[in-house]
Amino acid sequence: MSDTPFGDVDHPRPAPIHPDAVLPPPMSSQPADDDPTQALNEAWANILTKVSKPNRAWLSNTTPVTMHASTAMVAVPNDFARDRLESKMRHELEELLSDHFHKAIHLAITIDPDLELALGAPDHEDEEEEVPPAQFVPKVTVGTTEPSTQPVSTVDDDEGNRLNPKYTFDSFVIGASNRFAHAAAVAVAEAPGKSYNPLLIYGGSGLGKTHLLHAIGRYVMSYYDNVKVKYVSTEELTNDFINAIGTNRTREFRRSYRDVDVLLVDDIQFLESKIQTQEEFFHTFNTLHNAQKQIVMTSDRPPKLLEALEPRLRSRFEWGLLTDIQPPDLETRIAILRRKVAAEKITVEPDVLEFIASRIQTNIRELEGALIRVTAFASLNQQPVDISLAEVVLKDLIPEGRETPVTPERIIAETADYFDISTDDLLGTSRAQTLVTARQIAMYLCRELTDLSLPKIGAEFGGKDHTTVMHADRKIRALMGEQRQIFNQVSEITNRIKQY
Numbered sequence: 297m298s299d300t301p302f303g304d305v306d307h308p309r310p311a312p313i314h315p316d317a318v319l320p321p322p323m324s325s326q327p328a329d330d331d332p333t334q335a336l337n338e339a340w341a342n343i344l345t346k347v348s349k350p351n352r353a354w355l356s357n358t359t360p361v362t363m364h365a366s367t368a369m370v371a372v373p374n375d376f377a378r379d380r381l382e383s384k385m386r387h388e389l390e391e392l393l394s395d396h397f398h399k400a401i402h403l404a405i406t407i408d409p410d411l412e413l414a415l416g417a418p419d420h421e422d423e424e425e426e427v428p429p430a431q432f433v434p435k436v437t438v439g440t441t442e443p444s445t446q447p448v449s450t451v452d453d454d455e456g457n458r459l460n461p462k463y464t465f466d467s468f469v470i471g472a473s474n475r476f477a478h479a480a481a482v483a484v485a486e487a488p489g490k491s492y493n494p495l496l497i498y499g500g501s502g503l504g505k506t507h508l509l510h511a512i513g514r515y516v517m518s519y520y521d522n523v524k525v526k527y528v529s530t531e532e533l534t535n536d537f538i539n540a541i542g543t544n545r546t547r548e549f550r551r552s553y554r555d556v557d558v559l560l561v562d563d564i565q566f567l568e569s570k571i572q573t574q575e576e577f578f579h580t581f582n583t584l585h586n587a588q589k590q591i592v593m594t595s596d597r598p599p600k601l602l603e604a605l606e607p608r609l610r611s612r613f614e615w616g617l618l619t620d621i622q623p624p625d626l627e628t629r630i631a632i633l634r635r636k637v638a639a640e641k642i643t644v645e646p647d648v649l650e651f652i653a654s655r656i657q658t659n660i661r662e663l664e665g666a667l668i669r670v671t672a673f674a675s676l677n678q679q680p681v682d683i684s685l686a687e688v689v690l691k692d693l694i695p696e697g698r699e700t701p702v703t704p705e706r707i708i709a710e711t712a713d714y715f716d717i718s719t720d721d722l723l724g725t726s727r728a729q730t731l732v733t734a735r736q737i738a739m740y741l742c743r744e745l746t747d748l749s750l751p752k753i754g755a756e757f758g759g760k761d762h763t764t765v766m767h768a769d770r771k772i773r774a775l776m777g778e779q780r781q782i783f784n785q786v787s788e789i790t791n792r793i794k795q796y
């Protein structure tokens with residue numbers, strides 16, 4: 297009996313192809329049948345069209361190397377990609393290769409760091425550098441040595457942190473649909489890095505996830521001394537990362553995401569299929585988590601349904617606490633409208649609030665939009681806000697019958713058509729008054745009628761910044777109650793969009 301790892305010495309198994317083995321150079325002038333490299337190139341191109349969707353993105357960073365007998369060698373840029381191919385895709389790829397070559401094919405995966413450079417990927421030197429542990433020291437109220445149980449100062453650094461001053465725990469209405477998420481958010485805000493880390497809040501559009509994220513940030517900033525809170529949407533995170541790669545500033549990128557005490561990341565479902573950003577975020581996550589810094593994320597789905605997310609990232613998202621937010625019941629919707637009219641100091645009779653709340657059931661952003669339209673219409677016409685008026689206004693907003701989802705393309709096309717301008721002009725940068733108004737109305741309608749986030753809307757308008765969209769949204773909301781012309785324009789365009 298042989299003691300070699302290859303079994304019987306009389307019948308040695310062929311030496312396995314080491315992933316880093318040097319294989320014969322390709323002979324590109326030969327026909328594909330004789331040229332192993334070309335044969336594999338063709339097979340790989342074919343496989344890219346057949347591989348299952350979640351796996352396809354991973355293959356975009358791979359390169360076929362060559363064939364050697366029944367072994368196909370493929371290069372990937374790093375360990376991360378190799379792990380993924382090994383653990384999730386080997387079986388599928390070998391099957392597809394075997395089908396293509398009509399014989400059993402074994403896949404060998406090698407790492408080619410040049411590939412990473414060619415892809416513009418960052419160096420990995422400081423992937424998970426140590427950062428000092430978080431220290432959350434409560435602010436002390438003047439005249440006492442005890443920390444206040446309430447936030448003791450307002451957050452004056454809104455610009456830097458981009459936390460909406462209206463999104464606080466105080467302005468958040470609690471109901472059965474969001475009670476648990478709210479309690480978890482408060483627990484995290486009171487003891488960041490200690491109670492639940494990470495906290496992940498998931499649920500449908502317009503249900504208050506971003507509101508809670510901002511409320512946590514504002515609370516932490518007002519309650520603790522010298523804390524750094526960073527709020528970011530996943531689109532911004534991805535863009536920052538891509539820019540950092542393009543300008544060789546990945547170290548600065550890392551510092552800006554790791555030199556924080558609380559990281560708030562909105563809409564992490566947009567990480568799906570973004571392989572390099574996932575990898576970068578994985579290391580950022582580890583660095584922050586190891587230093588007991590708090591991470592809070594929102595998503596439209598629970599992590600297990602984020603199929604195109606790297607498994608080790610998905611499992612980390614499940615380390616702490618997962619909590620969902622459901623659409624609010626009627627009572628909560630009425631309470632939200634009441635809170636809203638009180639905050640805006642407007643008077644609307646309870647039966648009208650109930651009517652609006654009964655008509656708009658699943659999205660609180662739409663609920664607020666309906667209230668704005670009803671009160672704007674009443675103010676323009678100097679009419680009391682009653683049910684018959686609300687019925688007229690909401691008829692346009694909620695057409696009878698089946699509704700097809702509204703897309704930004706349709707909003708842009710209808711708005712351009714209404715103002716008799718080209719879509720290029722609408723999406724451009726001209727400051728001519730008609731174009732500015734048309735652009736701002738279209739942005740407002742994207743905010744009101746679609747589920748898109750501010751950065752996503754900005755991207756639809758030729759790459760405008762999210763703050764431009766926010767400004768347009770606020771401006772048109774305000775103008776609707778002041779200028780009949782704007783109200784009519786918004787209503788008519790909505791009508792056309794909805795009747796499409």
Ligand SMILES: Nc1ncnc2c1ncn2[C@@H]1O[C@H](COP(=O)(O)OP(=O)(O)OP(=O)(O)O)[C@@H](O)[C@H]1O
Pocket residue numbers: 463467468469470474499500501502503504505506507508596632660661664747748749
């Ligand atoms: N429980 C609540 N109390 C008061 N206002 C709420 C509540 N829930 C949501 N809102 C308001 O509804 C609007 C939409 O909420 P938010 O933007 O937080 O939703 P979201 O779940 O993050 O949606 P999306 O996934 O589309 O970004 C905001 O103006 C928010 O203040």
